[in-house]
Amino acid sequence: MATDAFAGSFDTRTGTIYNVSGGDWDTISPAADGQKEQIVVNMGPQHPSTHGVLRLILQLEGETVVEARCGIGYLHTGIEKNLEFRNWTQGVTFVTRMDYLSPFFNETAYCLGVEKLLGITDQIPERAQVIRVMMMELNRISSHLVALATGGMELGALTAMIFGFRERELVLDIFEMVTGLRMNSAYVRPGGVAQDITDDQVLRIKETLPLLRSRLKDTTDLLVDNPIWMARTSGVGYLDLAGCMSLGMTGPVLRSTGLPHDLRKAQPYSGYDTYDFDVVTVDTADCYGRFLIRVGEMKQSLRIVEQCLERLDKPGPVMIQDAKIGWPAQLSVGSDGQGNSPEHINHIMAQSMEALIHHFKLVTEGFRVPTGQVYSAVESPRGELGVHVVSDGGTRPYRVHYRDPSFTNLQATAAMCEGSMISDVVAAVASIDPVMGGVDR
Amino acid sequence: MTEGPTSAPVTPREAGLEIAAGQVTPPAELLNLIEVRDGAFGSRGSGDTSGFGGLVQPVVMPGPTPPPYGGWFDDLAGELELALADHGLPMRSAVESVVVDRGEITFYVRREHLLIFATVLRDEPALRFEMCMGVSGVHYPLEAGRELHAVYNFQSITHNRRVRVEVAAPDADPHVPSITSVYPTNDWHERETYDFFGLIFDGHPALTRILMPDDWPGHPQRKDYPLGGIPVEYKGAKVPPPDLRREYS
Numbered sequence: 122m123a124t125d126a127f128a129g130s131f132d133t134r135t136g137t138i139y140n141v142s143g144g145d146w147d148t149i150s151p152a153a154d155g156q157k158e159q160i161v162v163n164m165g166p167q168h169p170s171t172h173g174v175l176r177l178i179l180q181l182e183g184e185t186v187v188e189a190r191c192g193i194g195y196l197h198t199g200i201e202k203n204l205e206f207r208n209w210t211q212g213v214t215f216v217t218r219m220d221y222l223s224p225f226f227n228e229t230a231y232c233l234g235v236e237k238l239l240g241i242t243d244q245i246p247e248r249a250q251v252i253r254v255m256m257m258e259l260n261r262i263s264s265h266l267v268a269l270a271t272g273g274m275e276l277g278a279l280t281a282m283i284f285g286f287r288e289r290e291l292v293l294d295i296f297e298m299v300t301g302l303r304m305n306s307a308y309v310r311p312g313g314v315a316q317d318i319t320d321d322q323v324l325r326i327k328e329t330l331p332l333l334r335s336r337l338k339d340t341t342d343l344l345v346d347n348p349i350w351m352a353r354t355s356g357v358g359y360l361d362l363a364g365c366m367s368l369g370m371t372g373p374v375l376r377s378t379g380l381p382h383d384l385r386k387a388q389p390y391s392g393y394d395t396y397d398f399d400v401v402t403v404d405t406a407d408c409y410g411r412f413l414i415r416v417g418e419m420k421q422s423l424r425i426v427e428q429c430l431e432r433l434d435k436p437g438p439v440m441i442q443d444a445k446i447g448w449p450a451q452l453s454v455g456s457d458g459q460g461n462s463p464e465h466i467n468h469i470m471a472q473s474m475e476a477l478i479h480h481f482k483l484v485t486e487g488f489r490v491p492t493g494q495v496y497s498a499v500e501s502p503r504g505e506l507g508v509h510v511v512s513d514g515g516t517r518p519y520r521v522h523y524r525d526p527s528f529t530n531l532q533a534t535a536a537m538c539e540g541s542m543i544s545d546v547v548a549a550v551a552s553i554d555p556v557m558g559g560v561d562r
Numbered sequence: 563m564t565e566g567p568t569s570a571p572v573t574p575r576e577a578g579l580e581i582a583a584g585q586v587t588p589p590a591e592l593l594n595l596i597e598v599r600d601g602a603f604g605s606r607g608s609g610d611t612s613g614f615g616g617l618v619q620p621v622v623m624p625g626p627t628p629p630p631y632g633g634w635f636d637d638l639a640g641e642l643e644l645a646l647a648d649h650g651l652p653m654r655s656a657v658e659s660v661v662v663d664r665g666e667i668t669f670y671v672r673r674e675h676l677l678i679f680a681t682v683l684r685d686e687p688a689l690r691f692e693m694c695m696g697v698s699g700v701h702y703p704l705e706a707g708r709e710l711h712a713v714y715n716f717q718s719i720t721h722n723r724r725v726r727v728e729v730a731a732p733d734a735d736p737h738v739p740s741i742t743s744v745y746p747t748n749d750w751h752e753r754e755t756y757d758f759f760g761l762i763f764d765g766h767p768a769l770t771r772i773l774m775p776d777d778w779p780g781h782p783q784r785k786d787y788p789l790g791g792i793p794v795e796y797k798g799a800k801v802p803p804p805d806l807r808r809e810y811s
Contacts, residue, residue, distance in 0.1 A: 194773040201758075202783055206804035237664055366692045369747025382719050492596065493624050493663050496715045496726060498695075509698040509713060513596040514621050520783075522698035524715070524751075529696065532750050561773055 159187060162543075166195045170275040170547045173557035177534070177550070179543065186546055189538040191531055196561035204521045208487030209235055210448070212518055214307040216508075219523060220559030221304060222267050225260040226501040227559075228309035229253055231521070233390055234497035234510035235311040238490050241441060248437040249313035250391045255326075255429035256299070256308065257391075257499075258422040262333070263292035264502035265415040266340070272412070272551035273344065276353050284340040291333050295326055301459060311488075312447045313440035323433050326426075334423055341416045354408035358537040358549030361406050368536065369529045372504025373414040374553060379404035384500035396425050408552035415554075418502075446488050449480045487516040503527050503554055525559040595704045597621040626659035634723065635667045641688040642669075649678055668726040673738050676729050677765075680741040683716055683725070691716035691725060694741070696751035699759035701784045709733040710761050714741075714748075731761060740766035758783035 130139045162179045165171035176192035200215045207215065216231045217224040236242050270285025293303040299318055300306035308315050344350045360370065362378040375382055381400040385393040401417030403410035440447040449469075453462040469477040490512040498507040504526030513519040530553045537549040599619045630636050639660065643653040656675040661668045671679050683691040695715040703709055708730035716725050731738050740763035742748050752763040753772040760781035763769055771778060780787055789803035 194771075194775070197773040199782065203804075240664065367746045369693055369695065369745070371693075380719070387719070387722050388724075492621060494668075494700075494713070494726075495664055495666060496695075496724065505695065505717075507695050507715065509715065511700055515597075519596065520698070520700045522713075524696045524698070528750065528754075529747060532747065 196557045208516045217305045220556045222264045225256045230499045230508045234508045237495040246438045249439040251432045258425045261422045263289045268554040288336045317439045357545045358408040373411045376402045377410040378406045411552040527555040527559040531555045624663040627662040631662045645682040645686040673729045677739045680744045690720040691718045693717045694745035699755040707732045
């Protein structure tokens with residue numbers, strides 16, 4: 122073996138280790154005596170095809186993946202710990218930043234938990250629930266669009282990426298119009314939602330929907346019958362029902378095995394049982410099937426949004442009537458930006474000292490939540506998003522734990538990828554659609 | 563709100579639990595004592611003129627529920643008892659207590675019987691909890707001898723039911739059996755709980771940190787984990803850690 126200053130080698134108990142710093146493999150490693158050569162490749166955490174700051178540790182034999190492991194934690198921000206030092210309402214601002222592609226699901230799951238602890242689940246106004254459902258379903262569309270866009274990009278379909286992100290902006294514009302922010306809105310609050318939606322906004326959403334519908338068709342038509350797309354995804358990333366059950370998979374991955382499990386149908390919350398929609402399933406258990414499910418779910422979400430818009434014709438409160446929980450003020454946009462409405466400011470500053478005290482106590486201290494623990498779950502675009510909330514009777518959460526579907530589903534990487542080609546790893550991970558903000562929290 | 567790391571642990575009895583628990587006094591060691599609050603407004607360091615300064619209130623989690631539990635909970639408990647008996651394990655020795663609260667049922671299981679309990683939950687046709695939704699840790703520093711809790715949520719798609727199982731371990735011996743052999747999905751969840759609470763899941767194939775760096779000292783989600791402040795580049799100022807900031811509750 123040639124001794125090379127730039128590419129030395131040394132023997133260990135498990136085989137020869139080559140240190141390569143330049144040159145050609147052939148001159149460095151003359152075919153290692155007929156042994157099959159395995160190398161370990163770090164894919165990520167900075168890699169355009171790993172769907173975020175995900176580090177894949179792949180043991181390769183040629184281009185075949187022998188072992189695949191995930192390294193996560195690069196986006197850990199300690200949100201669950203931070204929550205324990207903010208009051209219950211402020212918690213929404215944190216949880217919305219976990220899975221940053223589905224903020225409304227994070228917020229709603231958290232608020233449903235807090236409301237269950239407070240025992241006010243059935244006091245949430247009808248209109249607030251309709252708005253929540255509408256925002257969640259619009260969010261499902263925007264999230265699935267990113268799944269298609271980044272998934273397409275990772276497999277080389279750049280047009281799908283451009284289209285997906287462009288269509289997503291239509292939805293984000295709606296979010297911005299309603300909540301003031303494109304992402305991380307902190308819009309859903311314990312007791313209702315932060316702000317009512319105006320007739321004008323409802324009208325503009327109604328106007329957007331036909332455009333969104335036709336654009337969705339354009340985007341998905343790019344891929345649905347595309348032979349290259351099918352060749353890259355059909356039969357790839359296979360995981361059957363038994364695998365899904367034991368690995369705790371939920372969402373599109375579970376439904377791609379043919380099991381129509383959807384929490385919106387199985388354990389309805391926020392009035393989902395009153396909407397007309399179908400659970401989309403396929404039975405291929407592969408990446409292409411999961412893609413078809415996302416396409417189908419976007420259409421179903423549009424159906425739900427249309428039903429929501431009809432119900433929004435009826436005015437009503439959007440925050441619980443209990444003044445000890447509901448935020449005291451509605452926001453309004455003034456000449457100097459967004460803030461409390463002038464009527465409310467006038468009321469607390471000029472008319473009622475009690476109202477001022479009440480406002481101050483509720484905003485700075487917050488409301489108390491009786492001791493206990495609950496688990497609340499919603500069907501997020503990626504599967505079951507569960508929240509375990511523990512209260513010690515104080516104004517702050519004692520413990521909030523998110524069972525994020527991205528975190529759980531990512532465990533299936535090894536089961537989906539081992540034995541396949543390295544290019545299939547990209548397709549498999551994209552079909553899981555992990556959002557690292559949710560994985561690492 | 564959170565007890566600082568310096569405060570000595572208070573036993574449930576010292577905290578005056580008998581008074582707080584009301585007419586039916588459950589065994590104190592079964593209750594989750596979270597905190598002992600004094601006063602009413604959380605004021606510290608100044609004279610309390612409210613008249614509530616002498617108030618001492620133990621904060622406890624909802625206590626055990628005597629049967630019947632109501633609804634399908636009774637069927638579930640009955641099936642569990644039968645299934646556990648098939649494994650030669652009486653319900654009473656496996657389950658410390660049952661809590662029904664806010665429409666959810668929690669079984670407090672003795673940690674040595676957790677694995678068999680999980681197996682029964684999954685395999686028994688009448689139970690059939692196919693999915694484990696992971697494990698969440700909770701740290702109750704005041705609950706002497708049961709400081710660390712592992713909380714499991716199970717879901718049955720067949721019967722469309724949910725059940726919660728909680729086990730406790732003392733801080734001095736933070737061991738809980740791993741249920742990854744029954745529910746492989748708990749692999750990462752148990753690593754996460756180990757990472758953040760220091761609970762050691764015996765039998766886990768590779769119990770290492772998962773979200774924090776490998777060489778991180780301590781377990782950050784524990785209530786006694788010291789919080790850092792944020793240094794500000796202005797005349798050596800420092801934003802104090804959140805538990806030392808001014809608060810209104």
